[in-house]
Amino acid sequence: MRTELVSEPGDVQRPNEDFASVALPASGQGGVLVALDGVTPPTGPTGCLHSVPWFTARLGGALTELAVSLMDVPPAEVLAMAIARTAKTHGEGCDLSHPRTPQATVVMARWSPERVEYLVLSDSALLVEASDGTVSAVLDDRLARLPRASLATDALIDSRLRNKEGGFFTAAADPSVAGRAVTGVLPRSSVRGLLALTDGASRWVEKFHEGDWPDCLSFVRKNGAQSLVNRVRELERADAEPRTHLGRSKLHDDATVVYAEL
Numbered sequence: 531m532r533t534e535l536v537s538e539p540g541d542v543q544r545p546n547e548d549f550a551s552v553a554l555p556a557s558g559q560g561g562v563l564v565a566l567d568g569v570t571p572p573t574g575p576t577g578c579l580h581s582v583p584w585f586t587a588r589l590g591g592a593l594t595e596l597a598v599s600l601m602d603v604p605p606a607e608v609l610a611m612a613i614a615r616t617a618k619t620h621g622e623g624c625d626l627s628h629p630r631t632p633q634a635t636v637v638m639a640r641w642s643p644e645r646v647e648y649l650v651l652s653d654s655a656l657l658v659e660a661s662d663g664t665v666s667a668v669l670d671d672r673l674a675r676l677p678r679a680s681l682a683t684d685a686l687i688d689s690r691l692r693n694k695e696g697g698f699f700t701a702a703a704d705p706s707v708a709g710r711a712v713t714g715v716l717p718r719s720s721v722r723g724l725l726a727l728t729d730g731a732s733r734w735v736e737k738f739h740e741g742d743w744p745d746c747l748s749f750v751r752k753n754g755a756q757s758l759v760n761r762v763r764e765l766e767r768a769d770a771e772p773r774t775h776l777g778r779s780k781l782h783d784d785a786t787v788v789y790a791e792l
């Protein structure tokens with residue numbers, strides 16, 4: 531088995547708001563990978579004394595620890611427990627009902643000798659390579675499916691669509707959101723590889739169309755996770771003048787790639 535993890539900030543002047551981990555429990559018979567993408571709030575109050583990196587470190591740390599120590603608890607329940615634990619670490623000065631309270635997208639995959647379980651919430655991606663080489667993308671595409679007119683401004687997204695029925699969901703302070711995640715279980719023998727990508731890295735497919743999801747997994751296996759991030763940065767720089775692909779989104783975004791060859 532081989533694992534590889536790369537996480538780079540979009541801007542060296544700002545902290546990386548992604549979180550990534552790979553944990554291999556002492557039994558040596560399984561493991562877990564986690565990738566979170568902290569949601570950068572629009573400027574203005576968040577109701578919270580804490581930063582997005584503070585939040586992603588705590589949620590990602592709790593999720594990793596609970597996933598490997600409670601191998602029999604399904605991923606959605608583990609996520610709910612991790613959200614609840616993280617919510618408790620905020621102080622009394624934090625209003626956790628605020629729509630801009632720190633929050634993150636979540637990808638988690640866990641494997642044992644018998645099975646592979648996965649969970650995806652919001653717009654990070656998990657690619658699953660089957661033993662016959664076919665690659666499936668596990669995506670929570672609620673955000674992509676919202677009508678374009680709804681996406682006019684970040685403020686509108688925050689007030690009307692974030693963590694609201696009919697909108698899209700991220701891991702914030704409410705454990706019940708875990709029930710909204712895309713989840714699944716596969717026989718371990720049917721899975722050869724796993725690749726988690728935050729949207730700063732999945733741009734390789736989704737914005738720059740360098741290839742499809744299977745091409746992306748092949749690229750990482752052959753060239754390494756760092757090469758994928760490097761290629762995205764090249765494409766972003768080349769696109770900086772005309773801004774044809776990126777539209778109003780950030781020139782560079784935090785980019786995380788976690789690869790596991792089982």
Ligand SMILES: [Zn+2]
Pocket residue numbers: 578579580620621624
């Ligand atoms: Zn707080």
